[in-house]
Amino acid sequence: xxxxxxxxxxxxxxxxxxxxxxxxxxxxxxxxxxxxxxxxxxxxxxxxxxxxxxxxxxxxxxxxxxxxxxxxxxxxxxxxxxxxxxxxxxxxxxxxxxxxxxxxxxxxxxxxxx
Amino acid sequence: xxxxxxxxxxxxxxxxxxxxxxxxxxxxxxxxxxxxxxxxxxxxxxxxxxxxxxxxxxxxxxxxxxxxxxxxxxxxxxxxxxxxxxxxxxxxxxxxxxxxxxxxxxxxxxxxxx
Numbered sequence: 001x002x003x004x005x006x007x008x009x010x011x012x013x014x015x016x017x018x019x020x021x022x023x024x025x026x027x028x029x030x031x032x033x034x035x036x037x038x039x040x041x042x043x044x045x046x047x048x049x050x051x052x053x054x055x056x057x058x059x060x061x062x063x064x065x066x067x068x069x070x071x072x073x074x075x076x077x078x079x080x081x082x083x084x085x086x087x088x089x090x091x092x093x094x095x096x097x098x099x100x101x102x103x104x105x106x107x108x109x110x111x112x113x114x
Numbered sequence: 115x116x117x118x119x120x121x122x123x124x125x126x127x128x129x130x131x132x133x134x135x136x137x138x139x140x141x142x143x144x145x146x147x148x149x150x151x152x153x154x155x156x157x158x159x160x161x162x163x164x165x166x167x168x169x170x171x172x173x174x175x176x177x178x179x180x181x182x183x184x185x186x187x188x189x190x191x192x193x194x195x196x197x198x199x200x201x202x203x204x205x206x207x208x209x210x211x212x213x214x215x216x217x218x219x220x221x222x223x224x225x226x227x228x
Contacts, residue, residue: 034216043118043204043219044157088157090217101147101159101172102217 003027006089006105014113019076023089023105026070030091030103033065035074038086038107047087048074079112086110117141118220120205126226133192135223137205145208146188147172147217148180150201157204163188195227 006023013019021035031052036044048063050056056063062075072091076083086109090102118139127133139146148160149172159172161180169180177199179191192199202224206217 032216036219041222041224043221046216046218049216090157101149101162102157104157106154106156 004089004091004103004105007108008106010109010111012111012113013079015079015081017079017112019079019083019110019112021074021076021087021089021108021110023072023091024070025072025091025103027091027093027103028067028070029093030067032092033063033072034090034102035061035063036088036090036104038088040085044088081112081114084110084112118205118207118218120203120220120223122223123221124224126228127195128228129195129197131195133195133225135190135192135203135205135225137188137190137220139186139188139205139207139220141207141209141218142185143207143209143218144185145217146182147206147208148178148188148190149204149206150174150199151204151222152201160190160203192225197227199225200227201225 004025033050035048037047038044050063053065053067060077064073086107088107089105092102121136147162149157151157158174160178163169163182166185182188202222204222205220208217
């Protein structure tokens with residue numbers, strides 16, 4: 001089973017707030033975890049990429065992975081109206097020489113109010 | 115640096131017609147993918163390719179055909195379009211040799227089947 005659960009929102013917060021976006025999953029074989037940002041009528045854009053458990057920070061964005069709980073998070077600090085978009089989590093297994101693509105959550109629609 | 119381009123960006127076709135969606139990448143990535151994105155389902159993998167002349171089915175391959183004669187091109191053909199294939203189609207490529215790592219997406223093709 002490769003189900004990934006993600007609250008679709010919309011999530012509306014005021015400018016400057018800290019945003020927390022989350023995904024849960026059931027497949028313990030997932031090892032690669034990604035967050036994508038998708039603006040309306042655009043392709044998904046890779047934001048963060050992590051392998052296994054732990055934290056990764058990039059500017060205002062922090063990704064956390066807790067494999068024991070099968071739970072991943074994306075935090076956005078000092079949120080800006082330009083952060084308004086749909087955020088997709090994605091994950092994959094290590095499959096040796098092959099690949100089966102990414103399994104995506106359905107996305108959370110985030111609105112940052114000026 | 116063009117990255118991944120898709121054409122056409124918008125297409126309207128009739129039920130039963132054959133339609134080909136084009137995908138071209140300039141990075142020489144080994145792995146390429148086709149996804150469809152629908153409300154309520156998120157992104158789902160249709161087909162992927164590990165290299166030229168190597169393709170494999172994803173989660174929702176029925177009604178679609180792919181080919182990959184050159185590394186940079188990965189066309190997707192709907193042999194006999196149905197209304198259920200109305201969707202937004204995204205092509206992606208992966209920089210990792212395993213294909214399990216981060217993927218980079220094109221801008222999408224919005225297909226309507228009437």
